Amino acid sequence: MAAKNDDSGPAIPPAIESAWGLRERPPKGPRPGLTVPGIVDAAVRVADADGLTAVSMSRVAKELGAATMALYRHVGSKDELLMLMVDAGYGPSPGPPPPQDDWRAGVTRWAWAEREVLRRRSWLLHVPITGPPITPQQLGWLEDGLRCLDGTALAEGEKMSVLLLITGYVRNEATLTSQIAEGSRAAGVEPSEMMPAYGRTVARLIDPARFPALHRVLAAGVLNQDDDPDDEFTFGLDRILDGVEALVRRRAA
Amino acid sequence: MAAKNDDSGPAIPPAIESAWGLRERPPKGPRPGLTVPGIVDAAVRVADADGLTAVSMSRVAKELGAATMALYRHVGSKDELLMLMVDAGYGPSPGPPPPQDDWRAGVTRWAWAEREVLRRRSWLLHVPITGPPITPQQLGWLEDGLRCLDGTALAEGEKMSVLLLITGYVRNEATLTSQIAEGSRAAGVEPSEMMPAYGRTVARLIDPARFPALHRVLAAGVLNQDDDPDDEFTFGLDRILDGVEALVRRRAA
DNA sequence: GCATTACAGCGTACGACATACGCAGAAGGG
DNA sequence: CCCTTCTGCGTATGTCGTACGCTGTAATGC
Numbered sequence: 001m002a003a004k005n006d007d008s009g010p011a012i013p014p015a016i017e018s019a020w021g022l023r024e025r026p027p028k029g030p031r032p033g034l035t036v037p038g039i040v041d042a043a044v045r046v047a048d049a050d051g052l053t054a055v056s057m058s059r060v061a062k063e064l065g066a067a068t069m070a071l072y073r074h075v076g077s078k079d080e081l082l083m084l085m086v087d088a089g090y091g092p093s094p095g096p097p098p099p100q101d102d103w104r105a106g107v108t109r110w111a112w113a114e115r116e117v118l119r120r121r122s123w124l125l126h127v128p129i130t131g132p133p134i135t136p137q138q139l140g141w142l143e144d145g146l147r148c149l150d151g152t153a154l155a156e157g158e159k160m161s162v163l164l165l166i167t168g169y170v171r172n173e174a175t176l177t178s179q180i181a182e183g184s185r186a187a188g189v190e191p192s193e194m195m196p197a198y199g200r201t202v203a204r205l206i207d208p209a210r211f212p213a214l215h216r217v218l219a220a221g222v223l224n225q226d227d228d229p230d231d232e233f234t235f236g237l238d239r240i241l242d243g244v245e246a247l248v249r250r251r252a253a
Numbered sequence: 254m255a256a257k258n259d260d261s262g263p264a265i266p267p268a269i270e271s272a273w274g275l276r277e278r279p280p281k282g283p284r285p286g287l288t289v290p291g292i293v294d295a296a297v298r299v300a301d302a303d304g305l306t307a308v309s310m311s312r313v314a315k316e317l318g319a320a321t322m323a324l325y326r327h328v329g330s331k332d333e334l335l336m337l338m339v340d341a342g343y344g345p346s347p348g349p350p351p352p353q354d355d356w357r358a359g360v361t362r363w364a365w366a367e368r369e370v371l372r373r374r375s376w377l378l379h380v381p382i383t384g385p386p387i388t389p390q391q392l393g394w395l396e397d398g399l400r401c402l403d404g405t406a407l408a409e410g411e412k413m414s415v416l417l418l419i420t421g422y423v424r425n426e427a428t429l430t431s432q433i434a435e436g437s438r439a440a441g442v443e444p445s446e447m448m449p450a451y452g453r454t455v456a457r458l459i460d461p462a463r464f465p466a467l468h469r470v471l472a473a474g475v476l477n478q479d480d481d482p483d484d485e486f487t488f489g490l491d492r493i494l495d496g497v498e499a500l501v502r503r504r505a506a
Numbered sequence: 507g508c509a510t511t512a513c514a515g516c517g518t519a520c521g522a523c524a525t526a527c528g529c530a531g532a533a534g535g536g
Numbered sequence: 537c538c539c540t541t542c543t544g545c546g547t548a549t550g551t552c553g554t555a556c557g558c559t560g561t562a563a564t565g566c
Binding site: 011012020126128129130131132134139140142143146147150155156157158159160161162164165168169171172173175176179183187198201202205206210211212213214216217220222227232235236238239240241242243244246247 | 264265273379381382383384385387392393395396399400403408409410411412413414415417418421422424425426428429432435436440451454455458459463464465466467469470473475480485488489491492493494495496497499500
C-alpha cells in the first residue's frame with residue numbers, strides 16, 4: 001500500500017489541493033452548505049473589516065451563520081485557512097507585462113501592483129509566513145514577475161533572486177508604512193504627526209554625545225516633514241533597480 | 254498638576270524608560286526579587302531554547318521560580334516584554350566602522366552583523382514589530398549604521414532611507430532562510446532537501462502552458478542545487494549596494 | 507423501497523493563554 | 537509604632553484553537 005501521495009511531495013494540505021481545482025466532490029453524503037472558497041471569503045471579509053486579529057474560527061463561522069467546528073470539515077486548521085486567505089487576499093496577479101515595456105518598467109509595474117494590494121489589505125502583512133508560496137494566485141504573481149525579466153540575459157536563478165529581492169522590499173516598505181498608520185490610530189494621533197512625535201521621543205531619550213549621527217539626523221528635521229510615502233517607496237525601489245540594472249548590463253555584455 | 258509626561262511624547266511604557274536607565278528605585282517598599290533585566294533575560298533564554306511560541310508569561314515566570322502575575326509588576330504587558338526581548342536579543346551593536354573602511358565596507362560589515370544575530374536568534378524575526386525602534390540597543394545599531402555613511406555626500410534623510418533599505422533586506426533574507434530551516438525541521442526533511450522537495454511540489458501543481466516562465470525556472474534546476482545561503486545573501490546585498498553606490502556617486506558630483 | 511455507508515454540521519469539553527483584581531506581607535518614613 | 541507604599545501572588549474571567557463523538561442526510565447496492 002503506497003502512501004496517499006503517489007510519488008513524493010511533502011504532504012500538501014487537502015484544502016490547498018482543492019484551491020488548485022484537484023479533488024472532486026465525493027458522490028455520497030449530504031450536499032455541503034459550506035465550501036472552502038465561501039469560508040475563505042468570509043475570513044477575508046472579517047480581516048478587511050476588523051483586521052487579522054479579529055479573524056478567529058468562531059468569528060468566521062458567525063459570519064457564515066455556522067458553528068465554529070463546522071469549519072474544520074473544510075479546512076484542516078487555522079493556519080491552513082490563513083494560507084488560503086493570503087492567496088485570496090492577494091487576488092489575481094497584475095497580468096503579464098505589456099509588450100512595449102522593457103524589463104525595468106515591467107518590474108516597476110509589478111512592484112507597484114503588490115504595494116497597492118498590501119496597502120489596501122494591510123492584514124496580509126500580519127499573516128505569519130510559514131513557507132514558500134504554493135497557492136495558485138501566489139505562483140501567478142511569481143510567474144508574471146518572471147515574465148518581466150524574460151528579455152534579459154539573467155540566469156534563471158538570478159531572475160528568481162531579483163524577484164525575491166523586490167518582493168521583499170515591497171513587503172518591508174509596506175510593513176513600515178502600515179505600522180505608522182496603525183500606530184497613529186492606536187495612539188489617537190494624526191498620521192502626519194506620527195513621525196514628528198517619534199522624532200521628539202527619540203530626541204528626548206538619546207544623549208547627543210553618544211548618538212551623534214542619529215542626533216544629526218534628528219536635527220536635520222528628517223522626521224518632521226511628512227514626505228509622501230510614494231516618494232519613499234520610489235526611492236528604495238529605484239536604488240534596487242539601479243543595482244539590478246548594473247547586473248543586467250554586465251550579463252548582456 | 255501636569256500629566257505624567259512633562260512636555261510631549263506619546264507615552265513611553267515605564268519598562269522602556271527603565272531600559273534607558275531613567276527611573277530610580279522608589280525608596281519605600283520591599284526589595285524587588287524580580288527585575289526587568291532579569292525577566293527579559295529569562296524570556297530570552299526561553300526563546301533561545303524553545304522558540305518564540307514557547308514564550309508565555311507563565312513559562313517565563315516558571316523560569317524564574319515566580320508566579321505568573323508577579324511579572325506584571327515589572328512589565329506592563331506581554332507586548333512590552335517582547336519589545337524588551339528584541340532589544341536584549343539584538344545585543345550591543347557591532348560598533349562604529351573601522352576608520353580605514355569606506356562606506357561600502359562599513360555598511361557591508363553592519364549588514365553581516367545583523368544577519369549573524371538573526372541567524373542565531375531566529376525568533377527575533379517572529380516578534381511582531383509594532384513601531385519604530387525606541388530601545389537603547391536598537392538605536393545603537395541605527396547610530397552605527399548612520400556612522401558608516403558619514404563620509405558620503407548623502408542627505409541625512411537619504412542616509413536613513415538607505416539604512417532602512419538595508420536592514421529590511423537583511424531581515425527579509427534572514428526570514429526566508431529561517432523558514433527553510435524551520436520548515437525542514439517541521440516536515441522531518443533534511444534542510445538540503447527542502448528546496449528540491451518544494452520544486453517537485455510546484456512542478457506537480459503547475460501547468461507548463463499557464464506558467465511557462467516558472468516552468469523554465471524549475472526545468473533549469475534552480476531549486477535543486479542547494480546553494481550556499483551566504484552567496485544568496487551576498488548577491489542581494491551587492492545589488493542593493495550597487496544601487497546605493499550609484500546614488501552616492503551622483504551626490505558626490 | 508430499504509438498508510448501508512460516507513459525509514456534513516455541530517455541541518461539548520479541554521487545555522493554554524493574557525490579564526483584571528484584590529489581598530498579604532515587607533520595608534522604610536513620620 | 538503606625539502608616540504609606542510597594543512586591544509577590546492566588547483567583548477568576550474571557551478568548552482561543554481544536555479533539556471527539558453524536559445526529560441527521562443523501563446517494564448507492566440490494
